[in-house]
Amino acid sequence: MQTLAEVLPYPPSLIIKKLNSLYFTRMDRREYNTQGTNVFAEDWDSLVVLDACRDDQFRAANTLSGDIETKISRGSNTSEFLKANCDGRDLSDTVYVTASPIYYYHRDDIDAEFHEVVNVWNEAGWHDDAKTVLPETTTRYALDAAQQYPNKRLLVHYIQPHYPFIESDTEFDKKHLHDDAENQKSFWHELNHGRLDISRRRLWDLFEENLERALPHVEELVGELDDRTVVTADHGNMFGERARPIPHSFYGHPPKLYTDSLVRVPWLVQQADERREIVSGESRANADADGIDDETVSDRLADLGYVEM
Structure with missing residues (x-):
């Protein structure tokens, strides 16, 4: 008798x-999590985004002062978060400092007019050995932007705790770097298909270590910014929790799955005695993007594990 995997053209997990x-998006009638928070409608001068940081994991590792609550994200991965919050918006009062290439990669699908986009991942901000942007680099670029644009809102996007794991000598999160393009698979793909033997506890600890590696540099940034600053995340992560309504364990942050593990994110507010005077300005983001090489974008995305899930 044939197995289910032999009968169906796709693995049962997919x-x-x-x-x-289809359940969460009402049969694909919703492009994002409509129950989530519109971050640009919230009150902040600077918004610091940690990539793939769960609310419970942040609370366990947090060293920052401030009032903390939980918000619901509009997306379960970065591209969904950005499109849901930025698409169709005049953000000419905002400078986006990002260590992630995701916005640039999806720029044609996200109709947003930032005053400026600082692509830290492009050339000088990229660490060739770590295959990522180090958190101290993101902080440095963000502080430079705050000085250069004193009358703009600041959106700062760190890669961490998203892998690669900076201080670890792990190999499973880097295997895809050595595969040819046709066979590249992220370790989330390997986990979800039972091809990688790593415990949930070990994976959790690695993400926590990456978060702890980043937090002192986030704290430095927040301490230097004389404004109302919020620290949050674009989405969370699943570490083997069961999705619904059909119960099945997943790892990673697939799109359009709005489970608590994926959309419950921290929202830490640090108050300020004085507020920055925010004014709009002409958008210059597209002009700066013209000099970016598409091969560089592809390489950066692959280094960060954005290959077949």
Whole structure:
């Protein structure tokens, strides 16, 4: 008798993930999590975004002072978060300092007019050995932007705790770097298909170590910014929790699955005695993007594990 995997053209886990996503998106009638927070409608002068940082994981590792609550994200991965919050918006009062290439990669699908986009990941901000942007580098670029644009809102996007794991000698999170393009698979793909033997506890600890590596530099940034600063995340992560309504364990942050593990994010507010005077300005983001090489974008995305999930 044939197994289910032999009969179906796709692995059962992918079929279950698709069926669950149809549930959350009301049969693909919703482009994002409509129950989530519109971050640009919230009160802040600077918004610091940690990539793939769960609310519970942040609370366990947090060293920053401030009032903390939980918000619901509009997306379960970065591109969904950006499109849901930025698409169709005049953000000419905002400078986006980002260590992630995701916005640039999806720029044609996200109709947003930032005053400026500082692509830290492009050339000088990229660490060739770590295959990522180090958190201290993101902080340095963000502080430079705050000085250069004193009358703009500041959106700062750190890569961490998203892998690569900076201080670890792990190999499983770097295997895709050595595969040819046709066979590249992220370690989330390997985990979800039972091809990688690593415990949930070990994976959790690695993400926590990456978060702890970043937090002192986030704290430095928040301490230097004389404004109302919020620290949050674009989305969370699943570490083997069961999705719904069809119960099945998943790892990673697939799109269109709005489970608590993926959309519950921290929202830490640090108050300020004085507020920055925010004014709009002409958008210069597209002009700066013209000099970016597409091969560089592809390489950076691959280094960060954005290959087949």
